[in-house]
Structures are given as C-alpha cells and as structure tokens.
Amino acid sequence: MSSTSRMTSYQRREQLIAIGRSLFATEGFEAVSVEAIAAAAKVSKPIVYEHFGGKEGLYAVVVDREMRSLNEALTSALSDPGAHPRRIVERTALALLTYIEEHAEGFHVLVRDSPTTDPSGSFSSLLGDVSMRVEEILTQTFKSQHLPLKGVPYYAQMLVGLTVFTGQYWADRRKVSKEQLAAHIVNLAWYGLSRLQAKPELRFESAKARKAEERRLAKEAKAAAAAESQAAAAKPDADTAEAPSPVTDTTAVDGANADTDSHTDAGTSSHDEGPTDDATSTATGDTNGDATGDTGSDTGSDAGDITGRTS
Incomplete structure (x- = not known):
C-alpha cells in the first residue's frame, strides 16, 4: 500500500x-x-x-x-x-x-x-x-x-x-x-x-412523617365515627317528633268520632221512620174508611128522609 x-x-x-x-x-x-x-x-x-x-x-x-x-x-x-x-x-x-x-x-x-x-x-x-x-x-x-x-x-x-x-x-x-x-x-x-439545612429531614416519606400522618388519619376517623354515632342517636328523636301523637293530636280522632256519630244517627233515624210510616198509613186508611163509611151512611139517611117527606 x-x-x-x-x-x-x-x-x-x-x-x-x-x-x-x-x-x-x-x-x-x-x-x-x-x-x-x-x-x-x-x-x-x-x-x-x-x-x-x-x-x-x-x-x-x-x-x-x-x-x-x-x-x-x-x-x-x-x-x-x-x-x-x-x-x-x-x-x-x-x-x-x-x-x-x-x-x-x-x-x-x-x-x-x-x-x-x-x-x-x-x-x-x-x-x-x-x-x-x-x-x-x-x-x-x-x-x-x-x-x-x-x-x-x-x-x-x-x-x-x-x-x-x-x-x-x-x-x-x-x-x-x-x-x-x-x-x-x-x-x-x-x-x-446556599440554602442547605444543618439537619435536613424528609417532609412526607420519613418514619416521623408517616407516624404523624397515621395520627392525623386516626383522629379524622375517630371524629367521623363520633359524628356518625351522634347522627344515629338523633334520628329516633326526629322520627318521634314527626309522628302524630294519639294523645295530643285529637283532630283525626274527633273527625273519626264525628263520622261515627253521623252514621249512628242516620241508622237510628232510619229505624224510627219505618214504624212511623206504617202507623201513618194505617191511620190514613182508617180515617179514609171511616170517613167514607160515615159519608155513605149519612147520604143514605139523608136520601131516605127526603124520599119519605116527598111521599
């Protein structure tokens, strides 16, 4: 080469x-x-x-x-x-x-x-x-x-x-x-x-930070449980306050009693009116019969009297 x-x-x-x-x-x-x-x-x-x-x-x-x-x-x-x-x-x-x-x-x-x-x-x-x-x-x-x-x-x-x-x-x-x-x-x-710390520490991932986080979460859980328990205890009282009391709320009872009295009076009136109608009918019949009979008798008597006088 x-x-x-x-x-x-x-x-x-x-x-x-x-x-x-x-x-x-x-x-x-x-x-x-x-x-x-x-x-x-x-x-x-x-x-x-x-x-x-x-x-x-x-x-x-x-x-x-x-x-x-x-x-x-x-x-x-x-x-x-x-x-x-x-x-x-x-x-x-x-x-x-x-x-x-x-x-x-x-x-x-x-x-x-x-x-x-x-x-x-x-x-x-x-x-x-x-x-x-x-x-x-x-x-x-x-x-x-x-x-x-x-x-x-x-x-x-x-x-x-x-x-x-x-x-x-x-x-x-x-x-x-x-x-x-x-x-x-x-x-x-x-x-x-230029901003070095003499004793630097992890803010979030150290054992100390994890323990602090655990304490915080435990405190929040405890507060949530207490609030839930308090809400559960207050719920029956709220239900009792909302339900109508049979002693204090008499409107419904009075209304029911009024309806019952109305039906009772109506029934009684019906039973009383039945016999009254029958008596009335009987009385009317009797009166009419008597009146008719009396009229007939009177008419006959009057006619006989007139005929006799004529003769």
Whole structure:
C-alpha cells in the first residue's frame, strides 16, 4: 500500500488512534474488530498489531488519552480554592461541557462500559478523583457556614454526578449552548448549596412523617365515627317528633268520632221512620174508611128522609 510508506510511524499511530476512538465511540469495544480498524485505516492487520498488540491495546491508549484531557480540564477549574464557591461550580460545569463539545467521541468512549480490569484506568475512577477535589472545596465552605461535615462526601458526589450525567444527556442533543446548560446546572447546584439545612429531614416519606400522618388519619376517623354515632342517636328523636301523637293530636280522632256519630244517627233515624210510616198509613186508611163509611151512611139517611117527606 503506497499510502503506508508515505506515513511516519508516529503519523500512522495517530491515525490508528483516531480511527479506533471513532469506532469505539460509535460501535462499542466488543463490536469493533482488528479487521475493521485495519480496513478503516487502509492497512493490513499486522500494522495494528505492530503498534498496539491488538484492539485491547489500542482501546487502552484511547481511554488513557481522553482521561488525561478531561482530568486536566477539571483540575484547572478546581485549582483555585480561594475563589468564590459559585465561581468554582461555574468553572467545573463549563470545563466538563467544553471537553464534551471538543472531544465528543472521546467522551462517548469514556461513558461506555469499559472492558479493562484495572479500576484505576476507568472513567469512574476519574470521577472519583474529581469528587475528592470537590469534597476538599466543600469542606471549607461547610466549615464557614457551620454545617456538619459528615455530609460533604455525598454532596461532592451529587455535584459531580449532576454535571456529568447532564453533560452526557446534552452530548446527544445540543439544543442549548454549553453556557446556557452550565447556567442551569449552577442554578440548581448553587441555590441548593446556599440554602442547605444543618439537619435536613424528609417532609412526607420519613418514619416521623408517616407516624404523624397515621395520627392525623386516626383522629379524622375517630371524629367521623363520633359524628356518625351522634347522627344515629338523633334520628329516633326526629322520627318521634314527626309522628302524630294519639294523645295530643285529637283532630283525626274527633273527625273519626264525628263520622261515627253521623252514621249512628242516620241508622237510628232510619229505624224510627219505618214504624212511623206504617202507623201513618194505617191511620190514613182508617180515617179514609171511616170517613167514607160515615159519608155513605149519612147520604143514605139523608136520601131516605127526603124520599119519605116527598111521599
């Protein structure tokens, strides 16, 4: 290959490192082969083995180089312990985001799962070193504010994790500038730090909060039961007050008695009128008969008297 003879050993090494970094960032360590590296560099596989001994050696060089670049950027941001704490937070956030912006492939290599068995050469070990440096700075701040120092290591890890994982999210999207994102990180981190409580407590999910909630619910249940019992006791009294009393409410009784008397009088009147009609009829008949008879007798007598006188 003619292109091979025109490169110096240093140039070829740098070429393989750049190609390896790109492949490891996009494909991951396990998916990359020596054949793929050689093909991308347009060299034979022995060239790769000659420089790095295999893909493991190339990967180690790529990671080491990226670790040194990031470490230098973060160390520089944290190098002035006399600076205002907020300025240190701003510098650290910007240093990481600048590294991500300028070394996008290298950052992707670092945040991928590492095949190395040496924990000192991993990305997590670098973050551990950075966290220790942040811890030193926070210790001074906590002392000046008379805050308990036992929480310092945890706050240091929080700050580093917040910045790193936010940067990782931003590396794949880039919808805001690094300055804007750094301002958001500082907004959350700084205003949280400036209002730290000496003895922070969970407001809703602690054992103390749960017991208080249980007491509140028990009190409400007791009050509801008492109200229900009181309402049940008052209900018979209300029913008694609404029902008509046979002693005090005499209207219905008087009305019933009046109806009974009316029916009784009517019945009595009917029975009395029956015999009266019969007597009346009898008396009338007798009177008529007597009158008729008397009239006939009188008429006959009168006629006889008249006839005798005539004769």
